[in-house]
Amino acid sequence: TANKRLLVLPGDGIGPEVMREVRRVIEWMDRRRHVTFSMEEGLVGGAALEATDSPCPDATVESALAADAVLFGSVGGPKWDSLPFEKRPELGILRLRKELGLFANLRPAVVLDPLVDASSLKPDVVRGLDLMIVRESTGGIYFGEPRGIETLPNGKRRGVDTEVYTEEEIARVARVAFDLAKKRSGRLTSVEKANVMQTGRLWRAVVSEIGKAEFPEVELSHMYADNCAMQLCARPKQFDVVLAGNLFGDLLSDLAAALTGSLGMLPSATLGAPDASGRRRALYEPIHGSAPDIAGKGIANPCAQMLSFAMLLRLSFGMEEEAAMIEQAVEKVLAGGLRTADVMGPGTARVGTSVMGDAVLREL
Amino acid sequence: TANKRLLVLPGDGIGPEVMREVRRVIEWMDRRRHVTFSMEEGLVGGAALEATDSPCPDATVESALAADAVLFGSVGGPKWDSLPFEKRPELGILRLRKELGLFANLRPAVVLDPLVDASSLKPDVVRGLDLMIVRESTGGIYFGEPRGIETLPNGKRRGVDTEVYTEEEIARVARVAFDLAKKRSGRLTSVEKANVMQTGRLWRAVVSEIGKAEFPEVELSHMYADNCAMQLCARPKQFDVVLAGNLFGDLLSDLAAALTGSLGMLPSATLGAPDASGRRRALYEPIHGSAPDIAGKGIANPCAQMLSFAMLLRLSFGMEEEAAMIEQAVEKVLAGGLRTADVMGPGTARVGTSVMGDAVLREL
Numbered sequence: 001t002a003n004k005r006l007l008v009l010p011g012d013g014i015g016p017e018v019m020r021e022v023r024r025v026i027e028w029m030d031r032r033r034h035v036t037f038s039m040e041e042g043l044v045g046g047a048a049l050e051a052t053d054s055p056c057p058d059a060t061v062e063s064a065l066a067a068d069a070v071l072f073g074s075v076g077g078p079k080w081d082s083l084p085f086e087k088r089p090e091l092g093i094l095r096l097r098k099e100l101g102l103f104a105n106l107r108p109a110v111v112l113d114p115l116v117d118a119s120s121l122k123p124d125v126v127r128g129l130d131l132m133i134v135r136e137s138t139g140g141i142y143f144g145e146p147r148g149i150e151t152l153p154n155g156k157r158r159g160v161d162t163e164v165y166t167e168e169e170i171a172r173v174a175r176v177a178f179d180l181a182k183k184r185s186g187r188l189t190s191v192e193k194a195n196v197m198q199t200g201r202l203w204r205a206v207v208s209e210i211g212k213a214e215f216p217e218v219e220l221s222h223m224y225a226d227n228c229a230m231q232l233c234a235r236p237k238q239f240d241v242v243l244a245g246n247l248f249g250d251l252l253s254d255l256a257a258a259l260t261g262s263l264g265m266l267p268s269a270t271l272g273a274p275d276a277s278g279r280r281r282a283l284y285e286p287i288h289g290s291a292p293d294i295a296g297k298g299i300a301n302p303c304a305q306m307l308s309f310a311m312l313l314r315l316s317f318g319m320e321e322e323a324a325m326i327e328q329a330v331e332k333v334l335a336g337g338l339r340t341a342d343v344m345g346p347g348t349a350r351v352g353t354s355v356m357g358d359a360v361l362r363e364l
Numbered sequence: 365t366a367n368k369r370l371l372v373l374p375g376d377g378i379g380p381e382v383m384r385e386v387r388r389v390i391e392w393m394d395r396r397r398h399v400t401f402s403m404e405e406g407l408v409g410g411a412a413l414e415a416t417d418s419p420c421p422d423a424t425v426e427s428a429l430a431a432d433a434v435l436f437g438s439v440g441g442p443k444w445d446s447l448p449f450e451k452r453p454e455l456g457i458l459r460l461r462k463e464l465g466l467f468a469n470l471r472p473a474v475v476l477d478p479l480v481d482a483s484s485l486k487p488d489v490v491r492g493l494d495l496m497i498v499r500e501s502t503g504g505i506y507f508g509e510p511r512g513i514e515t516l517p518n519g520k521r522r523g524v525d526t527e528v529y530t531e532e533e534i535a536r537v538a539r540v541a542f543d544l545a546k547k548r549s550g551r552l553t554s555v556e557k558a559n560v561m562q563t564g565r566l567w568r569a570v571v572s573e574i575g576k577a578e579f580p581e582v583e584l585s586h587m588y589a590d591n592c593a594m595q596l597c598a599r600p601k602q603f604d605v606v607l608a609g610n611l612f613g614d615l616l617s618d619l620a621a622a623l624t625g626s627l628g629m630l631p632s633a634t635l636g637a638p639d640a641s642g643r644r645r646a647l648y649e650p651i652h653g654s655a656p657d658i659a660g661k662g663i664a665n666p667c668a669q670m671l672s673f674a675m676l677l678r679l680s681f682g683m684e685e686e687a688a689m690i691e692q693a694v695e696k697v698l699a700g701g702l703r704t705a706d707v708m709g710p711g712t713a714r715v716g717t718s719v720m721g722d723a724v725l726r727e728l
């Protein structure tokens with residue numbers, strides 16, 4: 001089973017060092033499970049800027065289009081913070097989402113039992129938490145036109161962004177969320193501000209229509225985004241699958257991740273439309289950023305990047321068994337008491353990135 | 365000292381019943397402190413809709429314009445949920461903000477010691493929390509044009525909203541936030557998505573300029589909205605004053621309120637520009653909504669509405685002493701162990717709306 005084409009984009013900050021641990025997992029798969037990946041490595045973010053003057057060079061986009069799946073690290077850092085808009089490392093990920101048509105960003109927020117105490121929330125509030133945010137990721141205010149800053153006749157500046165959603169854009173990401181809800185608890189919460197936004201009104205209408213016509217067995221409810229932020233904080237376990245547009249999804253998925261207290265553990269997937277053979281383009285990345293403050297110190301948590309690879313195996317290649325093996329190996333290591341600094345707790349032993357990697361490989 | 369013109373707008377749901385307790389406080393002020401208010405009562409929200417076919421009748425706007433301060437209850441309920449956009453009770457508050465020019469929404473999130481356990485967060489994470497969100501409230505995506513839902517030539521719908529901010533709109537609300545920060549800890553966090561939004565870029569630039577030119581003594585930092593949601597959840601006490609636009613402010617202030625676990629305790633103020641004599645138009649309202657599920661049962665927490673009145677005394681009339689009296693009376697009642705159902709904890713006695721009101725009056 002060769003010809004699983006992977007594009008690996010380590011990016012900036014801790015990206016390269018956590019990716020190193022994933023490579024070890026990939027090598028192990030190669031040797032022990034006889035799964036052959038054809039891997040290419042590419043440039044993105046600040047790393048790409050330094051080398052090519054673009055945070056997302058055409059060569060990277062081409063390689064991504066040719067790959068079966070992209071494994072992404074993280075981008076950005078203080079070094080590039082003052083660059084003009086078109087040069088920002090973040091454009092790396094934004095352009096990839098757009099050019100690959102990756103419209104459905106799946107962000108699980110899971111509290112593993114050994115990590116309950118890492119949360120800032122009371123243990124009872126988060127124990128067993130397992131929710132999934134489905135965020136639209138190629139539309140909305142991130143890309144709508146017109147956008148820009150102009151100078152008015154009175155000499156004052158004026159900034160504009162446009163939130164746009166078409167019925168089709170809403171419908172296709174809603175289908176992904178309904179599908180997931182169907183496989184999970186059968187409950188979906190769709191989030192917008194239909195009380196003040198026109199895109200919110202359309203969002204609510206289209207999601208309701210898709211639900212009625214195609215997923216009558218899923219129990220759909222609607223919630224305003226401000227209330228959802230509140231409810232996530234107060235009673236997160238009331239949620240299973242949560243669907244939101246690009247901007248609300250950005251905030252709410254970060255909030256959901258923060259609830260777990262273990263950002264360094266959370267993977268994500270961003271999927272495109274299925275082609276004729278049912279394959280979807282896809283990119284996998286940890287939820288944490290490039291963490292420039294700890295980059296290069298060998299203390300970053302490699303688990304989120306490893307679990308992103310597990311998601312890749314499951315969703316892009318249907319390798320459920322191998323995905324579960326990685327997930328279980330990570331859980332076992334945690335249960336055994338090893339922790340990177342970010343998820344330390346009383347009675348656990350602090351280890352660095354590569355010792356954590358060693359331990360996961362040993363479990364495998 | 366007559367001629368303090370108050371417009372009271374109880375609105376829907378629990379609005380009228382919690383407002384009743386405030387009236388008792390006002391009567392007490394009248395008798396004991398010889399402060400005379402000239403009070404008018406008006407219609408807003410669903411209550412106004414039933415009577416006049418508009419959620420914010422012109423008469424209400426006129427009375428509000430004539431008043432020195434507006435005390436607002438809450439609006440909305442399932443009864444009006446399926447009405448068309450122009451008829452929604454929420455338009456009551458939106459129109460008032462806009463017509464009175466109330467651009468600075470001040471939303472404190474405070475954890476009172478007796479209520480530490482009401483939070484879903486660990487006591488250590490929230491004990492002593494005292495932050496203030498300053499949310500822009502007459503601009504941004506709430507009001508920008510064009511907005512609407514159109515049908516495209518292919519028969520599909522398309523929704524549009526526009527986020528617009530001018531330099532002046534950003535500057536005036538930034539000044540309110542800097543002023544507050546100066547009086548408090550000297551620290552201000554300004555929030556946007558300058559990494560993806562043009563209004564965010566302008567926001568960051570203008571806030572930086574105002575800070576440098578007018579408030580060099582305030583320590584200003586900038587944070588992306590998604591990160592802010594995360595940080596509020598993980599380490600809320602790192603914040604003092606947080607400044608955000610209308611939409612981010614909506615989510616983040618609700619999140620900040622949820623951190624406290626005691627929504628029924630939180631007041632808010634929305635201020636306009638100072639006139640020649642330094643007076644600002646202002647509206648005061650609890651952060652909680654109309655809570656239709658418990659309306660009419662006599663169990664709602666009247667504290668947020670009472671504390672909104674205390675904010676009114678302080679900010680609109682400079683009556684610091686009276687404001688503090690009300691705040692201390694509420695704190696004492698809580699310390700004494702009385703609680704409405706929403707903030708119940710072990711070892712406390714559950715009381716209804718009017719018994720809570722009685723207790724506060726007794727302390728006064």
Ligand SMILES: CC(C)[C@H](C(=O)O)[C@@H](O)C(=O)O
Pocket residue numbers: 090093094250559560590
């Ligand atoms: C880096 C940034 C542009 C990005 C976003 O806002 O989408 C990030 O916050 C994310 O959620 O992936």
Ligand SMILES: CC(C)[C@H](C(=O)O)[C@@H](O)C(=O)O
Pocket residue numbers: 195196226454457458614
């Ligand atoms: C009722 C609604 C329109 C309003 C808003 O979104 O501004 C509310 O959530 C608030 O925060 O006051």
